[in-house]
Amino acid sequence: MKVLNLQCAHQHAFEGWFASEDDFQSQRTRGLIACPLCADTAIRKLPSAPRLNLGSSPPVTETVSQPAADAPGTALAVTNGQNAPLVPGMSPAQQAAFLQALRQVVAQTEDVGEKFAEEARRMHYGDAEARNIRGQTSAREAMELLDEGIEVLPLPLPALLKETLQ
Structure with a gap:
């Protein structure tokens, strides 16, 4: 699995996971890769350093407070x-x-x-x-x-x- 740092023409940066470099190039030329922020398909690969997972840490749990039952809707x-x-x-x-x-x-x-x-x-x-x-x-x-x-x-x-x- 190849994890790439990508960027659209509007300078939005995001990450993409591909089976190989050829898979990335194939998907890019067919317009299958789109920016998650603006849906732009003009995508380029950014330089990136390899990522090493050397250990595991417990998952971080996020807590979101819900509005009170009698609170008006937004x-x-x-x-x-x-x-x-x-x-x-x-x-x-x-x-x-x-x-x-x-x-x-x-x-x-x-x-x-x-x-x-x-x-x-x-x-x-x-x-x-x-x-x-x-x-x-x-x-x-x-x-x-x-x-x-x-x-x-x-x-x-x-x-x-x-x-x-x-």
């Missing part, structure tokens, strides 16, 4: 597409932390899709159970929600983040 609007540029100049560690935070958001929210604005209003006015949701809406609709006193947070959510990465 509405989350995804207003940008898969090619949304993230913060330029983000270091690999910052990118990893950002992706981890986005994965937690996806794991802890219900995707209501295109019905985001409708569901956020139903929750706000007590017609639906308050819960953490995410979905898509236009910038205009998000502004209207804010004008109504409904808290929303536009968030660039890369399309590849919703899928299982192989």
Whole structure:
């Protein structure tokens, strides 16, 4: 197994695992490798040092606090597409932390899709159970929600983040 440090044209760094150098080259030329942040397929290999696993350590367990049962739900609007540029100049560690935070958001929210604005209003006015949701809406609709006193947070959510990465 060959672990490579990769980078897209937007300078997002990520790691890829391949059976061999030929496997990497083959997948790259066929456009099968895409950046997990922006879905760009213009990928290049970065220089890297070999990684040696010389021992094992216990796994790190992460604890995430859940909102109280009576806490109102948080509405989350995804207003940008898969090619949304993230913060330029983000270091690999910052990118990893950002992706981890986005994965937690996806794991802890219900995707209501295109019905985001409708569901956020139903929750706000007590017609639906308050819960953490995410979905898509236009910038205009998000502004209207804010004008109504409904808290929303536009968030660039890369399309590849919703899928299982192989």
